[in-house]
Amino acid sequence: xxxxxxxxxxxxxxxxxxxxxxxxxxxxxxxxxxxxxxxxxxxxxxxxxxxxxxxxxxxxxxxxxxxxxxxxxxxxxxxxxxxxxxxxxxxxxxxxxxxxxxxxxxxxxxxxxxxxxxxxxxxxxxxxxxxxxxxxxxxxxxxxxxxxxxxxxxxxxx
Amino acid sequence: xxxxxxxxxxxxxxxxxxxxxxxxxxxxxxxxxxxxxxxxxxxxxxxxxxxxxxxxxxxxxxxxxxxxxxxxxxxxxxxxxxxxxxxxxxxxxxxxxxxxxxxxxxxxxxxxxxxxxxxxxxxxxxxxxxxxxx
Numbered sequence: 001x002x003x004x005x006x007x008x009x010x011x012x013x014x015x016x017x018x019x020x021x022x023x024x025x026x027x028x029x030x031x032x033x034x035x036x037x038x039x040x041x042x043x044x045x046x047x048x049x050x051x052x053x054x055x056x057x058x059x060x061x062x063x064x065x066x067x068x069x070x071x072x073x074x075x076x077x078x079x080x081x082x083x084x085x086x087x088x089x090x091x092x093x094x095x096x097x098x099x100x101x102x103x104x105x106x107x108x109x110x111x112x113x114x115x116x117x118x119x120x121x122x123x124x125x126x127x128x129x130x131x132x133x134x135x136x137x138x139x140x141x142x143x144x145x146x147x148x149x150x151x152x153x154x155x156x157x158x
Numbered sequence: 159x160x161x162x163x164x165x166x167x168x169x170x171x172x173x174x175x176x177x178x179x180x181x182x183x184x185x186x187x188x189x190x191x192x193x194x195x196x197x198x199x200x201x202x203x204x205x206x207x208x209x210x211x212x213x214x215x216x217x218x219x220x221x222x223x224x225x226x227x228x229x230x231x232x233x234x235x236x237x238x239x240x241x242x243x244x245x246x247x248x249x250x251x252x253x254x255x256x257x258x259x260x261x262x263x264x265x266x267x268x269x270x271x272x273x274x275x276x277x278x279x280x281x282x283x284x285x286x287x288x289x290x291x292x
Contacts, residue, residue, distance in 0.1 A: 014232075017225070017228045017232075018225075018228070018229065018232070020225045071207050071208065072208060075181060075204055075207060075208040078188070078200060078201070078204055079180070079181060079184045079204065082184055082187055082188040082191060082192075082201065083184060083187070087191060089192070089197065089262075090262035090263065091193070091194070091196065091197050091259060091260060091261050091262055092261055092262060092263040093259065093261060093265045110242075110246065111239075111242040111243065111246070112242075114203070114242035114243075114245050114246050114249075115203065115206075115207060115238065115241070115242040116203075116207075117200050117201075117203045117204045117207065118200055119200075120196065120199050120200060120203070120245060120246070120249050121246050121249070122196075122246075122249050122250055122253045123250065123253070130253075132196045132197075132199075132249065132259060134197055134200045
């Protein structure tokens with residue numbers, strides 16, 4: 001029920017932000033549509049702590065700036081390598097532990113890895129990730145585990 | 159009053175646009191230069207993140223109404239969630255169907271090494287790229 005309410009509120013805010021026409025008629029129609037979609041979602045059983053991870057609260061927002069900074073740095077590093085004539089890359093497969101407890105947090109970790117240029121997650125199995133890394137530096141940074149720690153902090157179990 | 163803001167906003171917007179274009183072009187170059195499917199995914203990730211990201215933020219500075227900014231950030235948000243998922247689906251599909259990555263180092267464990275028997279032979283072709291980062 002809590003998650004049904006959240007998805008309804010999320011839908012309403014997305015609709016309000018996207019609509020721009022604030023007459024009684026339009027708002028009523030919007031609210032009805034949101035309600036219909038919420039009911040459909042409940043019927044489809046996609047309303048749970050996985051689809052709407054509200055239990056994480058606002059902690060993901062604190063994680064995003066750090067992630068964006070990492071992405072920017074990794075982009076810059078990769079761009080430099082791609083433009084250099086020697087193109088210093090050492091493609092490798094590495095295994096990394098995902099120490100998060102919930103599936104949502106592990107997916108967030110795997111997605112963060114893939115989003116960062118230089119590392120792509122190939123498999124996620126039982127708390128262990130198989131990652132394709134393009135350079136030694138990218139692999140070492142991942143092994144260092146700072147991202148793992150920060151995602152665990154998002155989960156709130158740090 | 160409003161006119162006064164156009165120049166600095168345009169400047170910021172231009173810098174971001176050029177930055178976004180730079181990363182898109184370099185990402186495209188990477189697609190051509192990198193040796194195999196998996197390493198090319200990294201270059202594609204580059205256009206997905208900083209390339210598209212900088213372009214969208216740059217366009218937000220050109221907005222004439224707050225709703226345009228909201229919509230641009232919606233797009234950015236969807237991109238942040240969907241592009242790694244798509245990239246992972248692609249990489250995983252290739253991997254489980256036995257497309258072998260060209261590696262500069264042997265795989266981390268025996269089971270993988272057995273699966274990827276010809277990676278050692280492939281190693282040599284990657285060594286050309288080995289040198290310290292400038």
